[in-house]
Amino acid sequence: MSAGAFPEAASASQAEVREERPATIASKDTTIGPSIEEAREMIIGTWIEDTDGSIAGTKKGPKKRVFTEDGTLKRYRRTDAGTYELEETVQYALVDKNPHTGQKASNATPGSLIAYLKTTDSDGDTYYNVLTNVNREANPPYLAIDYTGATITRVVFHPPSAFK
Numbered sequence: 222m223s224a225g226a227f228p229e230a231a232s233a234s235q236a237e238v239r240e241e242r243p244a245t246i247a248s249k250d251t252t253i254g255p256s257i258e259e260a261r262e263m264i265i266g267t268w269i270e271d272t273d274g275s276i277a278g279t280k281k282g283p284k285k286r287v288f289t290e291d292g293t294l295k296r297y298r299r300t301d302a303g304t305y306e307l308e309e310t311v312q313y314a315l316v317d318k319n320p321h322t323g324q325k326a327s328n329a330t331p332g333s334l335i336a337y338l339k340t341t342d343s344d345g346d347t348y349y350n351v352l353t354n355v356n357r358e359a360n361p362p363y364l365a366i367d368y369t370g371a372t373i374t375r376v377v378f379h380p381p382s383a384f385k
Contacts, residue, residue, distance in 0.1 A: 255355060257326060257336040261315050263355045264288045268364050268378035279361065281384050284376065288313065294340060312341045319349045338366060 270282030285297035297305035351367035361383030
């Protein structure tokens with residue numbers, strides 16, 4: 222899959238060295254967000270895009286993501302009938318460093334970057350997007366990802382229970 226085929230992410234060179242080192246674990250200080258290790262546990266589950274745009278409201282968007290413990294990410298898109306249809310299945314990891322920019326999540330400004338969401342599709346193409354926050358204790362819980370490409374697009378997701 223080329224970078225243009227999936228507008229949510231920018232493609233990485235297949236020649237890049239793939240780095241899967243565990244990230245440094247930060248203290249559990251809620252003012253800076255979870256550490257990468259904590260975020261790896263918190264991201265697991267089903268998340269649906271919220272397109273409401275306000276803090277209090279929720280409105281189901283077209284994207285649904287299911288993160289599994291084994292590193293599989295299933296991407297769904299809402300159909301005209303209101304159900305979600307599987308678009309693709311990729312592998313994911315939360316990593317500390319983006320090899321394209323050299324930026325490390327552990328060196329980022331608190332609250333702006335927890336980890337890079339690294340996804341690898343079936344063709345071996347690798348993408349790095351920014352996991353800015355995940356909070357399972359908020360009401361409603363949320364997951365915020367900045368998709369990178371020609372522009373940066375922040376997408377906020379909630380668990381399905383937030384939309385009832």
